[in-house]
Amino acid sequence: DLPMPLFVKAVAGGGGRGMRRVEVHRALQDAITTCMREADAAFGDPTLYLEQAVINPRHIEVQVLADAAGTVFHLYERDCSLQRRHQKVVEIAPAPNLDPDIRARMCADAVAFAESIGYRNAGTVEFLLGEDGQYVFIEMNPRIQVEHTVTEEVTDVDLVVAQMRIASGDTFTDLALSQDDIHVN
Numbered sequence: 001d002l003p004m005p006l007f008v009k010a011v012a013g014g015g016g017r018g019m020r021r022v023e024v025h026r027a028l029q030d031a032i033t034t035c036m037r038e039a040d041a042a043f044g045d046p047t048l049y050l051e052q053a054v055i056n057p058r059h060i061e062v063q064v065l066a067d068a069a070g071t072v073f074h075l076y077e078r079d080c081s082l083q084r085r086h087q088k089v090v091e092i093a094p095a096p097n098l099d100p101d102i103r104a105r106m107c108a109d110a111v112a113f114a115e116s117i118g119y120r121n122a123g124t125v126e127f128l129l130g131e132d133g134q135y136v137f138i139e140m141n142p143r144i145q146v147e148h149t150v151t152e153e154v155t156d157v158d159l160v161v162a163q164m165r166i167a168s169g170d171t172f173t174d175l176a177l178s179q180d181d182i183h184v185n
Contacts, residue, residue, distance in 0.1 A: 005053040008032055010039030010046075016085055017042045021053060054136060057128035059083065060095055062110035063151045064123050065162055067171045072114045073179045074107040075155050078147060091147045093154045094184045102133060113140065122148065122163040154184050 008031045010018025018039035020031040032048060040046040063075040079095035080088040095103070110125035122144045129135040148159045162175060172178060 002028075002050065003052060005055075007051045007053055008035045008048055009051055010035060010043060011049055012043035012045040012047065013039055015087055018048070051138070052136065054128040054130045056131055057081070058095070058098075059088075059126065060098070060106060060129050060135070061124045061126040062107050063148065063159070064110050064114045064119070064125055065157075065159065065166070066114050066119045066121060066123070067166050067175070068120060068169045069171045070115070070118065070120070071172055072111045072119065073172065073177070073182060074111050075151050075157055075159075075182055076184050077103060077106060078150050080147070088147065091150045093150045098129075099133065102129065102135070106135060109137070113137065121166050122159050155182055156185060157182060 002025070004025065005021055005023045008020045008022060008028070013019060018035045020035055022028050022031045035048050036046040039048065058079060058081045060077050060079055060081075062077045064072055065075060066072040076093065077095050077098070078091045078093040079098070080091045082088070082090040106127055109127075113125055114123060119140075119142065121142075124141040124145050126138045126140070127135045128138055144159060144163055151157070152159055157177070162177070165175060
């Protein structure tokens with residue numbers, strides 16, 4: 001038995017397309033059929049996956065940067081919980097009222113995830129944080145996001161320049177950057 005509620009989501013999706021929340025088992029087949037049709041029309045790929053729903057979550061994303069040598073740093077988090085139709089409206093950094101232990105674990109988990117896949121360059125690892133303090137991974141955006149400027153403002157790290165230099169083969173040593181140098185201002 002699948003625990004309810006859950007989400008049916010398009011693998012190639014984004015922006016809420018090909019996504020449905022399912023509250024009861026009897027509604028699952030209809031949600032799958034609808035999501036497959038939407039995903040195929042929007043993304044050319046009907047492949048779906050199921051995800052446990054987190055009730056009243058906060059949407060927290062951790063900015064990561066990985067150099068050409070495979071070293072990964074985090075640049076802390078942004079809270080993007082204020083959304084409309086699954087689109088972020090406001091990004092806040094650092095995330096207000098986030099327990100420091102949860103922040104530390106999320107940042108460490110984002111770094112570990114990026115390391116485990118051999119990631120290079122700027123990216124964002126996204127989590128949903130439940131009211132109970134538990135969080136789940138939802139996705140990684142393997143690119144710089146439009147909201148990267150929020151992180152730049154609070155860390156004073158120019159992510160675009162860093163990303164371009166890393167793409168050219170530079171390491172954090174070449175960039176004169178270390179995890180200990182990155183602080184939230």
